[in-house]
Amino acid sequence: MSQSKYFKNKIKLSNNLSTTTVTKVKSENTEVLDQSKTQSRTKRVRKLQHIKLETTDDGDDDSIIPDNFFPMYNKIKEMRKLITTPVDLIGCVKIPALLFLITKRFQNGITDEISIDQIPNHLEELKLIENNKLNIDKFWRFQLLVTLLFSSQTKDEINYQVMQNLHLNYLIKGYKNGLCIESILNTSYNELDQMIFKIGFHSRKANYLIETSKILHENFNDDIPNNINDLINLKGIGYKMGHLILQGAWNETVGISVDTHMVRLCNMFNWLPKNEKNPDNVRKLLEIMLINHKDLWMEINPVLVGFGQTVCTPIGRRCDLCWLSKIDEFNDVKCPVIDKKLLLRINRGEN
Template sequence: MSMWNAVLCFTMTSPYFQNMAFIKRKGVSLTRCTAPASLLSRRMAADASSSSSVAVKVEEEEATISQQTPSLSTTDNRQDLLQLPIIQPKPEAEDPPLSSHRRRQKQIKVEYDKCGSPAKMELWHPPDWKEQLEHIREMRSSRDAPVDNMGAEKCYDTEAPAKVRRFQILVSLMLSSQTKDQITAAAMQKLRAHGCTAEKLLSTDDDTLGKLIYPVGFWRNKVKFLKMTAAKLANDYGGDIPDSVEGLIRLPGVGPKMAHLAMDIAWDQVSGIGVDTHVYRISNRLGWLKKPTKNPEATRKALQEWLPRDLWSEINWLLVGFGQQVCLPTNPLCSSCLNQHSCPSAHQSSPSKRLKVRSPLAPDPASSLPTKTEPGQEIVVKAEPTSPRRNLKRKMKQ
């Protein structure tokens, strides 16, 4: 091949082949010779002789090299070569195939200082809440508060069918809004004697129903709510009450507090904390909330964030009775409360009353009040002035 390449290069550079035409076909260069054939044959013979001389020189150089080094053609040398260990180059470790995402972006290993395990987010709890709850249980151990004897759990007819009992529980909860338990219990007693079912209330006129529930708070509005709720329950639930908070809240006059209490008492399902005015007031006084709340619904959500679920049913009964007996709305009995040393509001809402000192010269206000001697007759007794100066002026005039 080397000789042919030499001939080809010579033909390309020789002046004898200047008139050759080149033809390209599919990227391969083909030559077409136009020089005389005699000149071409002579040139090829000269090139052959020169290449043969070059080959003879190469053979002589190989012979001299073989004399200087031991021959590899002997059997002994071949055996020695076979005994030599064959060292093969170790293949380079190939990286595992990378995904398309790893090809585009190299992964960076991030190392963190070992400063300890990360701290877990602890759930907020008010301080001393367990001790305060135990104190409230101790103060409520007698169970003699109005809610214990006249609450919604005591106002329904225990011998009535199940759906009638559930309806009466809902009615008692609707009547208890902004009403004392004593008045609610009296109204429920009259309704049960009249017939406290959804069908019976629908057939009762508004005036009669108003007289039965009077004097509960907002009794006129509650008459309308009772009639509307009874109609919805009779048409949609067969006289029973819904078994979900969402269904109860859709009823006219039923709020979240009544819905959660109805689920607990009527259906025996704890769906949330029933927060009334007592639970709202006491939770804020004890500091059981992260921030003071302004309404019962916000109080319910704040309490449910940290208070264990197994206490949701008990907390309403405990705090309502505690608010009726000790932690009163006005002038709470902080001095007799077991939580007075841990409550942040202790002795702040119950200031000591100061007796008004009346001057001995001032007239007695009770003496100027009308006194009744007989029915229909009133005699007003005017007190005589006790000031010595006025007595002296009267004496001087006489």
């Protein structure tokens, strides 16, 4: 089997999303990653020098940052710039803008859904929507909270599909802003449970959502809390979600949101002082480690999650394409857990 066919098969294996579009996006991404390594070497040499500047002059507390953290992290960031991942298209923080677009289309008489395949056609419009801070109102914030509540034990594409159906359903029923606190409070538990049955633990989450909507209506003036303590007091919301909600809804970053990809990668790369599987403990360790680098607290989540969804996945690591797999004149760090058998097979031309 040729290398390109081999890569495509590996992509399918590692694909978290089942849609052909995202498979195609990933396939194109990996080709871009491969080509880019050859084509932009001069450019990356300059960036690597910049990385070294970033790792110096940071004060005493940086002594707890492992030597390989910044070189590896910055190289992952460089790779991420070349690839579009599920978290970039339909991750929870992207959902309110997608729903905003659906509302606009609905107001113009378009009641069709926007499939995941079609999202790349709307990226410019979505960016404009996201960049206009006036759009981030209490409806946007509530929808962000709901999609994050749904996200645990639910694949991104299912979450997007359920959120879109729910939103369109409420628009059709006459709610100007679609999914909102009022629409949830006017929905029975059974009806809501039926509408969200595709998401993980839907019955429990239907309960949580109705209860949360009541609390937000009665205690928060039909808006969502603007601090982490009140957020994590809501049923089904933990620190991982709470920090993403605070960042997306209130532009506040007071902690790091850690998901399973981050736990896996941080342990694999020996970035933590000890092996740690509990996401909340990983969050605390990362926050201590990056106490002088709060500018990374928000970005580290999408950088690592996207990398874990596409290049270094739990079921099909792409060491053959990953820039961390070898040291050469342009790369001065190496991943500690390279799949050497895979590289050997590729070098031998085996599939």
